[in-house]
Amino acid sequence: MRKKIVLIDGHSILNRAFFGLPDLTNAEGLHTNAVYGFLNILFKVLEEEQPEYLTVAFDVHAPTFRHKMYDAYKGTRKPMAEELRQQVPLIKQVLEAMGIKIMEKEGYEADDILGTIATTAQEEGLEVSVISGDRDLLQLADEHIQIRIPKTKMTGTEIENYYAKDVVARYQVSPKEFIDVKALQGDTADNIPGVPGIGEKTATNLIVQYGSIENAYEHVEELKPPRASKNLKEFWQQAVLSKDLATIRTRADISYDLKEAKLGELYTQEAYALFQRLEFKNLLNRFDDSAKVVTKHECVLIQNKDEAAAILAKAKEATKDDLLAFYIVQEEQQVLGVAIAYAKDQMFFLQAQEVGQMSFFDDDARADALELLNQLKQVIASAAKVSAFHLKEAVKMMQLRYQPKYFDPEIAEYLCNPLKKSYPYEDIASQTGLGMLPTKNETLGKTSDAKALKEDTGHYMTYLGNLLYTTYACVSVYEEKLKKEKMQKLFEEMEMPLVFTLASMEKWGIKVKAEELKAYSQQLSEKIAVLEKEIYAIAGEEFNINSPKQLGVILFEKMQLPNAKKTKTGYSTAADVLEKLAKDYPVVSKVLDYRQLTKLKSTYADGLATCIASDGRIHTTFQQTVTATGRLSSTEPNLQNIPVRIELGRLIRKVFVPEDGYVFVDADYSQIELRVLAHMSGDENLIEAYKSAQDIHTATASKVFHIPMEEVTPQIRRNAKAVNFGIVYGISSFGLSQDLSITRQEAQEYIKQYFETYPKIKTFLDGLVEDAVNTRMAITMYGRKRPVPELSSGNYMQRQFGERIAMNSPIQGTAADIIKIAMIRVDQRLKKEKLQSRLLLQVHDELLIEAKQEELEQVKQILSEEMEHAAELSVKLEIDMHSGNNWYEAK
DNA sequence: CATATCACG
DNA sequence: ACGTACGTGATATGC
Numbered sequence: 001m002r003k004k005i006v007l008i009d010g011h012s013i014l015n016r017a018f019f020g021l022p023d024l025t026n027a028e029g030l031h032t033n034a035v036y037g038f039l040n041i042l043f044k045v046l047e048e049e050q051p052e053y054l055t056v057a058f059d060v061h062a063p064t065f066r067h068k069m070y071d072a073y074k075g076t077r078k079p080m081a082e083e084l085r086q087q088v089p090l091i092k093q094v095l096e097a098m099g100i101k102i103m104e105k106e107g108y109e110a111d112d113i114l115g116t117i118a119t120t121a122q123e124e125g126l127e128v129s130v131i132s133g134d135r136d137l138l139q140l141a142d143e144h145i146q147i148r149i150p151k152t153k154m155t156g157t158e159i160e161n162y163y164a165k166d167v168v169a170r171y172q173v174s175p176k177e178f179i180d181v182k183a184l185q186g187d188t189a190d191n192i193p194g195v196p197g198i199g200e201k202t203a204t205n206l207i208v209q210y211g212s213i214e215n216a217y218e219h220v221e222e223l224k225p226p227r228a229s230k231n232l233k234e235f236w237q238q239a240v241l242s243k244d245l246a247t248i249r250t251r252a253d254i255s256y257d258l259k260e261a262k263l264g265e266l267y268t269q270e271a272y273a274l275f276q277r278l279e280f281k282n283l284l285n286r287f288d289d290s291a292k293v294v295t296k297h298e299c300v301l302i303q304n305k306d307e308a309a310a311i312l313a314k315a316k317e318a319t320k321d322d323l324l325a326f327y328i329v330q331e332e333q334q335v336l337g338v339a340i341a342y343a344k345d346q347m348f349f350l351q352a353q354e355v356g357q358m359s360f361f362d363d364d365a366r367a368d369a370l371e372l373l374n375q376l377k378q379v380i381a382s383a384a385k386v387s388a389f390h391l392k393e394a395v396k397m398m399q400l401r402y403q404p405k406y407f408d409p410e411i412a413e414y415l416c417n418p419l420k421k422s423y424p425y426e427d428i429a430s431q432t433g434l435g436m437l438p439t440k441n442e443t444l445g446k447t448s449d450a451k452a453l454k455e456d457t458g459h460y461m462t463y464l465g466n467l468l469y470t471t472y473a474c475v476s477v478y479e480e481k482l483k484k485e486k487m488q489k490l491f492e493e494m495e496m497p498l499v500f501t502l503a504s505m506e507k508w509g510i511k512v513k514a515e516e517l518k519a520y521s522q523q524l525s526e527k528i529a530v531l532e533k534e535i536y537a538i539a540g541e542e543f544n545i546n547s548p549k550q551l552g553v554i555l556f557e558k559m560q561l562p563n564a565k566k567t568k569t570g571y572s573t574a575a576d577v578l579e580k581l582a583k584d585y586p587v588v589s590k591v592l593d594y595r596q597l598t599k600l601k602s603t604y605a606d607g608l609a610t611c612i613a614s615d616g617r618i619h620t621t622f623q624q625t626v627t628a629t630g631r632l633s634s635t636e637p638n639l640q641n642i643p644v645r646i647e648l649g650r651l652i653r654k655v656f657v658p659e660d661g662y663v664f665v666d667a668d669y670s671q672i673e674l675r676v677l678a679h680m681s682g683d684e685n686l687i688e689a690y691k692s693a694q695d696i697h698t699a700t701a702s703k704v705f706h707i708p709m710e711e712v713t714p715q716i717r718r719n720a721k722a723v724n725f726g727i728v729y730g731i732s733s734f735g736l737s738q739d740l741s742i743t744r745q746e747a748q749e750y751i752k753q754y755f756e757t758y759p760k761i762k763t764f765l766d767g768l769v770e771d772a773v774n775t776r777m778a779i780t781m782y783g784r785k786r787p788v789p790e791l792s793s794g795n796y797m798q799r800q801f802g803e804r805i806a807m808n809s810p811i812q813g814t815a816a817d818i819i820k821i822a823m824i825r826v827d828q829r830l831k832k833e834k835l836q837s838r839l840l841l842q843v844h845d846e847l848l849i850e851a852k853q854e855e856l857e858q859v860k861q862i863l864s865e866e867m868e869h870a871a872e873l874s875v876k877l878e879i880d881m882h883s884g885n886n887w888y889e890a891k
Numbered sequence: 892c893a894t895a896t897c898a899c900g
Numbered sequence: 901a902c903g904t905a906c907g908t909g910a911t912a913t914g915c
Contacts, residue, residue: 548895603910638909641899735905808906844900
């Protein structure tokens with residue numbers, strides 16, 4: 001039995017995998033599909049062959065890839081897709097981590113390396129398998145050299161196998177003759193000229209008959225067809241050159257030590273860590289426990305009160321001039337305990353007294369938890385620096401006041417990488433070089449915290465240890481990182497103080513009239529029932545109007561309505577499609593009304609009702625680490641999308657009311673994004689338009705369409721307004737034409753006129769794109785960054801999208817920065833001036849304050865001062881402000 | 892769990 | 901020849 005060696009054509013297999021799989025990315029935004037596909041092919045081959053030796057060969061330079069199957073017809077080489085290029089170093093890293101031999105040598109193509117090793121290995125008595133997606137390698141097939149070509153199919157990976165005899169069976173020629181066929185036929189993708197007029201058929205026939213180009217040349221007068229005879233004579237030198245180009249070297253001057261190719265343990269710790277980072281979850285099952293445990297951090301469980309007190313005292317002493325890290329473990333309003341660290345190896349979990357299982361509210365337990373938090377608060381108060389996981393929650397629970405010493409790891413990581421879906425501690429640990437830690441899920445499985453703590457205490461202490469260690473040890477790393485990225489001020493002076501402002505807003509919540517909400521819901525129900533009946537009557541049957549699928553069938557099949565537009569899954573029934581049909585088909589306008597009403601009922605009337613807490617108020621959560629641009633978001637419930645544009649929806653704002661003795665004051669910035677644009681671009685015309693206190697959309701209309709201000713009709717003003725919006729979004733003629741229902745040409749003309757009116761805006765936006773292409777970042781006035789990986793995509797659409805992001809993010813982000821500053825200052829001033837009025841909500845460019853009746857004037861003063869002077873721009877920041885006895889009135 | 896739709900800035 | 905406006909979150913449906 002011969003020993004086996006497997007040789008892999010690295011770039012070729014990577015390429016195959018890349019085109020065979022949909023795009024995959026990990027949390028860092030790295031593209032991983034090619035690496036993943038490569039590994040799947042690798043593991044499949046290894047399982048089938050059980051080889052002794054393995055080597056992967058790469059070309060040293062791979063600036064281009066031969067897309068034979070994809071664009072051979074163009075006879076060109078495309079530059080390698082960026083998404084694929086990124087994965088070349090990655091696969092090498094993976095292979096190294098698994099201890100797999102990589103061969104590459106300057107001056108040689110991977111083919112030559114494979115050819116040489118394969119030939120030598122066969123001579124030395126090995127059985128050889130060469131894995132490649134490239135049929136050129138078939139010339140290497142021999143008695144003991146098998147060429148294997150994987151095909152990614154729907155059903156998985158299938159592999160075509162060729163020994164020498166299989167090549168003859170399939171192509172009529174031997175592997176050696178295969179070279180001659182190619183020499184005649186040529187290969188545009190490989191820059192092999194071949195002989196003109198000879199294609200695959202003729203080439204094969206000639207070589208079947210004569211065995212080689214040399215022999216064919218000797219009989220050149222007899223060749224058929226005559227064209228072949230004539231051209232081979234004429235292009236003989238070119239044929240000889242082609243043969244040379246097509247020949248894979250089998251005696252390349254490479255030093256190759258078979259011992260280095262011997263397969264060892266593939267499933268190493270390094271490989272495990274890398275697979276984790278790349279999020280190859282399926283492949284992680286292949287590892288056993290020895291690979292998984294890299295570092296272990298444990299919390300020491302403290303249940304005894306005296307011991308807890310001793311530890312808190314020690315922590316207090318140790319952190320007087322030093323860092324304290326903590327995390328409050330809670331579940332459903334119940335504090336289970338407090339994890340604290342006062343050094344990297346001094347981590348404890350102080351368990352709160354258990355709440356009795358029988359009684360839902362256990363006053364003793366509650367008092368105990370409060371006492372624990374109170375003690376923690378004192379340690380926090382005296383600590384020099386404090387890092388807390390979920391800082392905002394802690395601020396709410398212990399009513400902490402802002403001091404510059406606080407640190408929130410999730411927010412630090414968010415500033416460094418704002419595109420991630422979430423910020424779990426293990427990502428923070430890996431990003432700050434603290435190692436690959438097991439996730440909460442991996443340590444505990446899917447159970448509740450309370451259950452895990454009780455029934456799996458050991459693992460729970462490991463989970464907390466990992467979380468807390470990360471919270472403690474990441475601080476110094478991020479401080480350096482933020483300094484280096486010039487985001488230190490942004491973090492310390494904007495995001496951290498904001499945590500405290502948001503905590504206060506969430507804690508206050510907003511009062512909602514539950515009964516009125518219910519009445520509103522019932523009102524809607526009645527109207528919905530009427531519409532429902534009418535729609536069924538017209539349709540002639542009952543169906544689920546809320547199902548786009550069923551609705552599409554009814555409208556576009558049964559009722560044969562025109563202009564059916566398709567989505568992936570069926571007909572589009574989106575509002576913009578239906579609106580075009582509404583005036584001709586009453587049923588469509590009823591459907592639109594129905595949609596509106598059911599939306600109001602389910603999301604707002606009924607949805608909000610379930611969110612009213614026992615204090616009669618709704619406490620939203622403001623997310624500080626979600627958006628790519630630096631805006632906030634609001635969840636459970638979302639109070640940033642309460643209806644306002646349509647009257648019936650707007651009415652719902654009447655249920656949001658101030659407490660007795662208070663009024664609402666609502667202030668919103670007037671076109672803050674356009675003003676930011678005017679400032680950042682420095683366009684004199686736009687700045688001047690604002691300085692002369694004109695209505696900006698009318699002024700734009702007048703200038704862009706060359707008509708006097710007085711003659712700007714509402715319609716023309718609307719168009720100008722759409723253009724202004726478009727500019728902020730990163731304008732495209734298509735988008736604008738859609739929005740205004742005009743042709744692309746007209747939209748293009750509007751844009752052209754706009755840029756002629758405000759020339760510096762064009763320069764500015766082009767500059768933003770150029771900078772983003774160079775730095776791969778969009779950046780705000782305050783230094784907030786957003787990576788724009790779309791700009792390096794191989795896909796034109798994606799790159800186009802990247803350009804719009806590059807234009808929009810600095811504008812939207814700067815506006816978001818400014819209102820954050822305003823929020824902090826308004827909040828801090830209300831507190832400093834010892835007012836009872838409080839900030840409740842932020843809706844991107846709007847703040848809502850619940851003002852004590854007697855403080856109304858003072859509050860208005862504070863709002864206008866702090867909002868208008870949050871940033872000093874070359875145009876004034878103006879606000880609109882209203883007060884009222886509910887949100888409807890105040891807006 | 893993904894998709895379509897629609898509410899907001 | 902393509903097929904897009906920027907940023908979010910909640911709900912209902914249907915696989």
